[in-house]
Amino acid sequence: MNEKIYLTGFMGSGKTTVGQALGKAIGYQVIDTDQWIEQTYRTSISTIFEEKGEDYFRSLETEALRNLLNKRAIITTGGGIVVREENRQIMKQSGKVVFLDCEIEEVIRRTSMDHSRPLLKQKNKEQISAMFKERLPFYREADIQIDTTGKSILNLVEELKSLMLK
Ligand SMILES: Nc1ncnc2c1ncn2[C@@H]1O[C@H](COP(=O)(O)OP(=O)(O)O)[C@@H](O)[C@H]1O
């Protein structure tokens, strides 16, 4: 098994949730970059976006990746981490990158009750879909890709375990 596993994918693809379950199943520590940023800076993602903007948040994601480099862990990332070339390079060079794919209708269903994602606020389906399409080439640079649409967390953990043992 790889020393480090990065879960990437769009908002609502299940990175945080699946990462936790996978960590329990294979006995790995799990660290979420969003949670690392919130704990390190003692603030919320929404506040960072409001007060400092998206670019600043992206630089905190780079800082999180750099700080977590020496950990043997599953790193669950924020959906936009792949937008920065530097972030993609760090992940590629230090571990196995997994892309959790998900149909946009299901992304919207899964995230509709949770208002903690500033980039989904006041966006319609077309706008969310456009953001996803823009990022798709970056997500596809991953070593492993799986579709999470309609699959249970348990099912996804099993699928990931079998793919990672290959
Ligand atoms: N495979 C799945 N099937 C159904 N619901 C899911 C699945 N994966 C995640 N969810 C739910 O979708 C929401 C977003 O999941 P989360 O893990 O926060 O995604 P991400 O970290 O990729 O944004 C949560 O409410 C979670 O319980």
Ligand SMILES: O=C(O)C1=C[C@@H](OP(=O)(O)O)[C@@H](O)[C@H](O)C1
């Ligand atoms: O896609 C994005 O740009 C973002 C995704 C979020 O994480 P999740 O993908 O875990 O929702 C969080 O990092 C922030 O709201 C920005």
Ligand SMILES: [Mg+2]
């Ligand atoms: Mg998450």
